[in-house]
Amino acid sequence: MRRIKEFIIEKLILISGLTCVLFVLLIFLFLLKEGMSVFKTVSVLKFLLGKNWYPISEPPQLGILPLILGSLMVTLGAIIISLPLGVACALYIAEVAPLKIKEVLKAGIELLAAIPSVVLGFIGMVTLVPWVKHVFRLPTGLTALSGSIMLAFMAMPTIVSVAEDALYAVPKAYKEAALALGATRWQTIYRVILPAASSGILAAVMLGIGRVIGETMAVMMITGNSATIPKSILEPVRTLTATIAAEMGEAVVGSEHYFALFAIGIVLFVISFIINVSADLFLHKTKS
Amino acid sequence: MVKFDIKNLNIWFGGVHALKNITLQIQANEILTIIGPANSGKTTFLRMLNRLNELQSNFRMQGVVEFNKQDIMKMDKEKLRCQVGMVFALPTPLPLSIFDNIAYGPRLKGIRNMAKLKEKVEVALKRAYLWDEVKDRLGISAFNLSGGQQQRLCIARVLAVEPEVILFDEPCSGLDPISTAKMEETMLKLKENYTLVLVTNNVKQAARIGDRTAFFLNGELIEMDKTEKIFTTPSDTRTDDYIRGKFG
Amino acid sequence: MKNPKITEKVAFFFLFLATLLIVVPVGLIVIIIIRKGLPAINWKFLTDIPREGMRQGGIFPAIVGTLYLVLGAISFALPIGLMSAIYLSEYAKDNFFSRLIKLAIVNLAGVPSVVYGLFGLALFVVFFKFGASILSGSLTLGIMILPIIITASREALESVPYHFREVSWSLGASKWQTIRYLVLPNAISGILTGIILGLGRAAGETAPILFTVAAFYLPQLPKSIFDQVMALPYHLYVISTQVPNVEEKLRYGTALVLLMIVLFMNLVAIIIRYKFRKKKKW
Known part of the structure; x- marks a missing residue:
């Protein structure tokens, strides 16, 4: 009797574990199932490199290049801002800050991670957007730059915490050896600890990129949502994620527009898959 | 009466040949002490007797181990472990109260009646000579006991399961001399009702309480005999060298 | 230099x-x-339905909707998540299955939230014909918070020292008995923390519920799990971008309620973690 119970529980537990795998497969399959239909009318190349996104014109023009470039521009901007700041913050927390301040700072960063993106988007709308408009004397503050700043901020918890872990993982002996040779703490950090933690920091940046590319609500609320190829970072852009979120509500189930939005989903899924798997590899490299 | 009958036992962990062709018998109501330097296979041997080795994924074995004439690999391993208890090297109280630590085993067997549990706990603690020290504070965390008391708690916990054989894996390695003396006293008294197998790297301890002693070296059983004989006229020079402290 | x-x-x-x-x-x-x-914030704001095209009144239906969604998500994600964590921490050897599952969890954690929305739409709303409903939304959110629950639970389970398990086995406990009576009770604080963080995440996300459940303006409470509901994060999005001339006060008020719910959950998680860490003896 007990044997049977034990056996059933064990199998249930294994099945639950495999359910996670099933979900990933289901996500991919259903994106494919709905998304592939669009390629009956548009070639993959034309879809990815087409310059015009007019999904409801007749016939619809389904080129997502402007959206890809929009996402790229916002992401690039965000990473340029968040990489130095995030790594500097991680360094400060891991190597410089006294214990009590460290706890406060970590709580602050955790707090940031907890704020829902729609709240950050809202705050960005009412504070950041007018500021950008004013400073750069623009007709509108809803620009790629606003999005980049906001996203840089949102990527911070990921980058800081992963980078911090990487810094802690550097063996103490390295640090002590450098200090014993007469290096200052900063020289030790700069010449010894940073290089030793580099692959973990790379993982932090990749995960940060993943977070930024996938972010939807805040971006939708503050980048202006204009689906044209952006010429400067001070223009409105529209990202891949925002396009799905903004248009799926109006797209008719089964229409070409509907399928095209799923195809964008495939693109996002593949990007995040690649980013996460490679970040995971970097992380394991640090550990071993 | 023979409790354990081990024939041609070989154990590997991955590529490491941890036990080589061990053949020996363990008699009822004796204290068998096993001595030998580190990595000689004594703990592996001990953990074989209640099948704790196989939890390691690269474990492989050959040969037969019989407990009361039954092949232990064919027994229900939970049942075997109820009959063959184990006291580990360091005191290992569970993060529970003293009472719940002792009652853990009986509860697993499905005993829920509080009066019955209380009785079992009392009997076990008395047999481990801990009752007088803790009877007024059974509800406190077991971590609040001293190291020696914790180790006797672990013995009581094993006794509550009502085993026939108790395995001791260097049970005094973390204890001070006074606690060690108390432990040895306890073990000697337990011999009346149980069979004890004691792995120790303290040669003097083996001499003090072992009825018979086995000497392991590099996974081989070098010799096994009456403790007195091992310590006065061993038949192998390596045994002699070891107990005289020439290596180990 | x-x-x-x-x-x-x-x-x-x-x-x-x-x-x-x-x-x-x-x-x-x-x-x-x-x-x-x-x-x-006043009693009326918290308990009244939205009026005058959401320019007046309160946010009660949105609060209730978010509550339903969060509870639905957790009751789906908790059993699967906890059992997966048990599998990875207690049963899995380093084999093909366990590596596959770990890879899957890493990916689930990284999938953009809007893609979860698409998936929920395709699978639950359209394929299973649940329609835009509490059921679809809860399931979508549930899958999204799985990795959070699994990661936290697994960490909690693995923090229980290995020798406790050995002691339990040596006393004749089976693997499941050991998990049930020893490992789980000692990992409960970490697991709770994971659950609460998952709840907080589910309460705050907007993109996954956009097309699976969220109603633009529905001034009544749901009657079954096949009804649509309003939800706080989506409501905030709607009144800050889709409805002109909403009083600023209402927007900030909604943002505050949402923020407080999420922060409160995080605070509870932090307190639990802190308390149990103090109690730990090993």
Whole structure:
């Protein structure tokens, strides 16, 4: 009797574990199932490199290049801002800050991670957007730059915490050896600890990129949502994620527009898959 | 009466040949002490007797181990472990109260009646000579006991399961001399009702309480005999060298 | 290189500055929302339905909707998540299955939230014909928070020392008995933390519920799990971008309620973690 119970529980537990795998497969399959239909009318190349996104014109023009470039521009901007700041913050927390301040700072960063993106988007709308408009004397503050700043901020918890872990993982002996040779703490950090933690920091940046590319609500609320190829970072852009979120509500189930939005989903899924798997590899490299 | 009958036992962990062709018998109501330097296979041997080795994924074995004439690999391993208890090297109280630590085993067997549990706990603690020290504070965390008391708690916990054989894996390695003396006293008294197998790297301890002693070296059983004989006229020079402290 | 001591001082100052640049805005955001949102909060705002095209009245249906979604998500994600964590921490050897599952969890954690929305739409709303409903939304959110629950639970389970398990086995406990009577009770704080963090995440997400459940304007409470509901995060999005001339007070008030729910959950998680850490003896 007990044997049977034990056996059933064990199998249930294994099945639950495999359910996670099933979900990933289901996500991919259903994106494919709905998304592939669009390629009956548009070639993959034309879809990815087409310059015009007019999904409801007749016939619809389904080129997502402007959206890809929009996402790229916002992401690039965000990473340029968040990489130095995030790594500097991680360094400060891991190597410089006294214990009590460290706890406060970590709580602050955790707090940031907890704020829902729609709240950050809202705050960005009412504070950041007018500021950008004013400073750069623009007709509108809803620009790629606003999005980049906001996203840089949102990527911070990921980058800081992963980078911090990487810094802690550097063996103490390295640090002590450098200090014993007469290096200052900063020289030790700069010449010894940073290089030793580099692959973990790379993982932090990749995960940060993943977070930024996938972010939807805040971006939708503050980048202006204009689906044209952006010429400067001070223009409105529209990202891949925002396009799905903004248009799926109006797209008719089964229409070409509907399928095209799923195809964008495939693109996002593949990007995040690649980013996460490679970040995971970097992380394991640090550990071993 | 023979409790354990081990024939041609070989154990590997991955590529490491941890036990080589061990053949020996363990008699009822004796204290068998096993001595030998580190990595000689004594703990592996001990953990074989209640099948704790196989939890390691690269474990492989050959040969037969019989407990009361039954092949232990064919027994229900939970049942075997109820009959063959184990006291580990360091005191290992569970993060529970003293009472719940002792009652853990009986509860697993499905005993829920509080009066019955209380009785079992009392009997076990008395047999481990801990009752007088803790009877007024059974509800406190077991971590609040001293190291020696914790180790006797672990013995009581094993006794509550009502085993026939108790395995001791260097049970005094973390204890001070006074606690060690108390432990040895306890073990000697337990011999009346149980069979004890004691792995120790303290040669003097083996001499003090072992009825018979086995000497392991590099996974081989070098010799096994009456403790007195091992310590006065061993038949192998390596045994002699070891107990005289020439290596180990 | 000039004086290394001075270089160090300058470098540390810049590190400190960078940290301030991140942490100060966080504080500011919270303060702004509290200061501007607090005047909107009163009993009526919390318990009334939205009126006049959401320009007046309260946010009660959105609060209730979010509550339903969060509870639905957790009751789906908790059993699967906890059992997966048990599998990875207690049963899995380093084999093909366990590596596959770990890879899957890493990916689930990284999938953009809007893609979860698409998936929920395709699978639950359209394929299973649940329609836009609490059921579809809860399941979508549930899958999204799985990795959070699994990761936290697994960490909690693995923090229980291995020798406790050995003791339990040596006393004749089976593997499941050991998990049930020893490992789980000692990992409960970590598991709770994971659950609460998952709840907080589910309460705050918008993109996954956009097409699976969220109603634009539905001034009534749901009657079954096949009904649509309003939800706080989506409501905030709607009144800040889709409806013109909404009083600023209402927007801030909504943001404040949402923020407080999420922060409260995080606070509870932190307190649990802290309390149990103090109690731990090993």
